[in-house]
Amino acid sequence: MFSHNRRKLLQASGALAAAGSVPLLARAQVAAPRVVVIGGGFAGATLAKYVRMWNPKIQVTLIEPNPSHVSCILSNLVMTGALGMNAITLRYDTLRSKYGVSLVADRAVGIDAVNRIVTTQNGSRIPYDKLVLAPGIDFDAVPGLDTAVLPHAWQAGPQTLALKGQLDAVPAGGTFVMSIPPAPYRCPPGPYERACLLADSLLRRRRAGRVIVLDANNDVVAEPHTFHTAFRTTYASVIEYRPNSVVSSVDWANKTIHTNWGPIRADGANIIPPQKAGKLVVAAGLLGTNPATRWAPVNPLSYESTVVPHIHVIGDSQGTGQPKSGHMANSQAKVCADALIRYFAGEAPDPAPMTSSACYSPITSKTASWLTVVFGYDAATGLMKPVPNTLAEAPAPSGDHYEDMFGWANNLFADSFS
Secondary structure: OOOHHHHHHHHHHOOOOOOOOOOOOOOOOOOOOEEEEEOOOHHHHHHHHHHHHHOOOOEEEEEOOOOEEEOOOOHHHHHHOOOOHHHHEEEOHHHHHOOOOEEEOOOEEEEEOOOOEEEEOOOOEEEOOEEEEOOOEEEOOOOOOOOOOOOOOOOOOHHHHHHHHHHHOOOOOOEEEEEEOOOOOEOOOOHHHHHHHHHHHHHHOOOOOEEEEEEOOOOOOOOHHHHHHHHHHHOOOOEEEEOOOOEEEEEHHHOEEEEOOEEEEOOEEEOOOOEEEOHHHHHOOOOOOOOOOOOEOEEOOOOEEOOOOOEEEOHHHEOOOOOEOHHHHHHHHHHHHHHHHHHHOOOOOOOOOEEEEEEEEEOOOOOEEEEEEEEEEEOOOOEEEEOOOOOEEOOOOEHHHHHHHHHHHHHHHHHHHO
């Protein structure tokens, strides 16, 4: 038997191959419990898979309008042309055929939390005992920004290819402007790695001009050593990094980005808006009554909402302070899956869950860096906090790290979708 303690150790170390075992002995149920999951990204797909894998007596329904998930992980390499879209397109077939997840190809539009019913765009009414929301992120409006013209590509798919078109159209010696929103934001796709790859692409195509990076934060938020080094050495002739810079509006008819420092003319642009919890989380009232709340408050022992009972929020929309990454979404989903199984067995959640996040960042077309951290539950504050001495960053980018990046990504893809 694969023990719960062993599974927790694998989560903490960043390992992903926890498949094939049940965290608790299956208990006889009067009626099969019903778990409904909204959103089929890394969080939702992993949750659906692991609940079924660990306790097949629980019915799991995944509501997702798209036939496949396009991964934000590695999507910056699609922007540069190093990968095709097929390399980051992940289907749900195995969740259905191997694990018995019921897939509903529809969009959830309403939640009746009193009667525990989800309504879909096509009029279906799907009952649940426990509801898990994993809708990803939403964006603030930026005046004048039309994402059909200037894609932010922070949701991978057609916008990723549209951003590639923006990059390809930059003339020799031209200026490309990209903005970085205030933290927290979804990562990957990492904004600093995107800046590096934009500069690398312009250099390799002998079009080098400028990549102006407008960072709303007062300094590099992730891997500061790696990216400051890249900006000041590898791309010193191309990247102009400007912290404390906020995009106030966009006038793309005149190829102008307006900022708190004044207007900037650009030949190409990637304006990434500030981010917040997904629309359905907001519509369900899961942010509470504080208008400043941008992320759903949850109990990290189970990811159950602290505002509305029997609704859990995992992945990018939750507000526990953990990174909003695909790897972290996968890790949170396992904690939530275990808590749901315990709930239906009449047991309390694991009192000391651990999660982990790892991320590889391509720095050039041939090198990458990495960052990893483990989070543990802090009973004194009720929060997830970094475990001391687990935050680690690669000392320098390398070709070996670049190759390792694909192994890490493929393992994560398989653990969530296969």
